[in-house]
Amino acid sequence: MTRTRQAAPRTTTRGATAPHAITPRAGEQARRALTVAAVGTVLALVAFTAPLATVGSVTAALGSDVAGRTWILSSMGIGLGAALLTAGTLADDRGRRRVLVGGLVVLAASSLVAALAGGTLVFVLARVGQGIGAAAVIAASLGLVAHWFEPGPARAAASGVWGASVGGGIALGPIVASAFERWASWRDTYVVLAVAALVLAAVARRRLDETRSHERRPLDALGATLLAVATTGFLAALVEGRSGWGRPEVLVLLGVGAVSAAAFVVTERRTSFPMVDLSLFRDGRFVAASAAALATGAGAIGLLSFLPGFLALALGLPPTTSAVLFLSWSGTSVVFALVARRLPAGWSGRAQLAGGLVVVAAGQLALSGITPGSSWARFLPGLVVAGVGSGVLNAALGREAVASVPPGRGGMGSGANNTARYLGSSVGVTLVAVVVAAHAVPGSGASGLVAGWNVAAWVTAGLSLVGAVVVWATTVTDRRRAADAVADPVH
Template sequence: MTHSAPSPTGTANSTRALSVAALGTLLTLMAFTAPLATINSTAADLMSDAAGRTWILSSMSIGLAAALLTTGTVADDFGRRRTFVLGAAVLALGAVVCAIAPNTLTFVLARILQGLGGAAVMASSLGIIAHTHPAGPVRAKASGVWGASVGAGIALGPLLAAVLDRWASWREAYVVLAVATAVLTVAAHLLVEESTSDAPRGLDPLGALLLATGVGALLAALVEGRQGWTSLVPILLFVLAALLLVGFVVFELRSTTAMLDLALFQHPPFVAATVAALATGGGIIALMSYMSGFLGIALGIDALGAALLLFGWSATSVVTALLARRLPASIGGRTQLAVGLVGVAIGMVMLTGLSENASWPRLLPGLLVAGVASGVLNAALGREAVAGVPAGRAGMGSGANNTARYVGSAIGVTIVAVVAVPVGASASGVVALVHGWNTAALVTAAISVFGAVVVAASRTRN
């Protein structure tokens, strides 16, 4: 069967595969963003301090960053459907533990577990799409749907959590996510055909461990550094993080089963897609992760109001991602990435200059601008992630791209918390919190601009 003229059965298979892959990605992003709108009530219920709040927001990113590359290899070598099903089951289990968590530590560990499961779902989803949709306009359209599912998940997660928090408690959102993900697990097993790569690479568990512990040590150093950057604990953690991450690079260079082929960083399309994903996580995702908690404490906007503002950003990105496939073919993927990052930066700059008397209409224009740009980014990232790697390694490309996004998110959330929340700031320090927000928005905008510059430079070297 040729890809140019798929049979009705082939078309049905590709439609089912795209539906399952997009729904899996949507549920993963809903789980990822669920705490954003309810961070204040969640932290209060779990008796979390400032460090605990930061870990609640960044913990799922650690699981995603740790496992995306490994699960991409697992998907390519041992079966994309099999990996998707296992990941969805783990994602559901993590949601169950979140729903019953008695304290911050249990909740954070459950969020890391959700990240591990979500990593398998996301890494295999783009591999499934690449296998069932031939390169060209068909795959571009499917990638647009996948990009829209990213935006939809980001939009619906906080909204679901906020509505259920008002109706019952924040815990019910995780019950709903657990049930929905369990249903999808069964559907994926029944509806998606199995596929593997023609060139297996083998697993790299030590590389995954070094990356996860390195990123975790870096986050811990940033959190502890808020109490004093010259103290012994953050210094030791920074040293440990550097040793682990350097060890990861050295091991990957020498390993015959490296989960990431570092030679790909000599390939401009791969560099562009990876840096764009890193800047997306460290920029707009990091700032939006902090926004709902800030709105509640500093501006008195409740969880549902904050979720609706987030929805203004993320829903706009969904629509834009779906429309992005209509862009002229002359506008290349890397151009879309660079323009998208600049647009996101403009939107975040529009979110600065707040005063303690600001209200929600002041935020909406910047969120809408950032939403349009985010949609362009999401659509282009889904396509460029698999276009920048050799044929048959779509899982690795997807894993590398999403790893960069969530490493950026984990680090970015922590940096935003450090910049935006002075030590000791509370509801009585509204002026300091608003000043911190304005600074954080500028920092994340700068991260986006830096990413756009690197993407543009990689394009000129092509």
């Protein structure tokens, strides 16, 4: 039986509050919310990963150069990074259903623009718009899960479903895009995505009750603006930096990002209603969840986002084969996100985060040692192992993101955690591209690409292990603080 939160009242679409008792109505709303949250997250991640399999066709149709290709692959991440935390805060304060529906509409409109784009600039701007819409969907969806499912087995199961939807979207994106490319057009991927997002928005608007935090706070507009400028400047610098880190535009973007980030910290310390309470960074559980999300992005997503392109360039595999091989990682993560709730009860959330990162690192190491003559089967063991770790991570991250923040701020927790994940992925993708490019010198052919891939696998495995160490360190620190508090109760 679905169990919903009992203590906190919920706000209905009419603004009235009612007890969050276990009633047939509440149970039905919980199931609807989880379904909409999962499907919405799948759509957001399909949009995110679709170009991985079709970037060649897209760049050819749009007449994109090398820089344009880079922006096509990276631009949605900029929209995500810039909007996730703000979207999560708005979801808590203004209404989770409202933000979710708005995000789906933005995702649909941007997808339609992408389908009709005649040039690189329009397509890139549409991808940024997709990122903004997807940010609202992802942040609000996890906020809905936190609201409707009480801590314990019910939330663990729901978080597993949400985590599986992350892996499912990542898995489906390249497969759906390559299928449309083969039998129709890459543009049809975005048309179908737009229609699906609009249908889901209509369902959510009609079938879900509105929910929000009981403490409605004013929007921290200055903080939201500074955060958006900081993340956009930083992520744009990472994209442009691949063409030369010393160029003036890259240095300006880095400077804008750094100054805006510093101003954001100052603003959040002084405002009465900060978008994110900086004191959370003294909480071991919040730091662990954020560090694990950052390491997940930089490690697993950073390396494996490069996989479809590497398979095509170095081994000559067609996009459809690459997409199916990609499924051995993302599909495995779906399965293990769903079964993660069956892990021993004694395994804390932080233990699952650290363990998941270690397993991912083992899979990444198994993906090294590739030669130009390697077959596609050589990648399977490492991808499956990495998928096991990613599944456990996706479920645990969803749960810890909302458990590490105050009650009623699940959207903010989701936004902060996923911001860390997508900032990490941007760093990881850039790092992998730089490492591979350093080895793939002119004339090196496939051997240069393979050598770069092998080094990148080791580097990103190291990032995953660093994340595991940070998570473990927060546990040790918290235990020491607790022991000190017992030994010296006066202070």
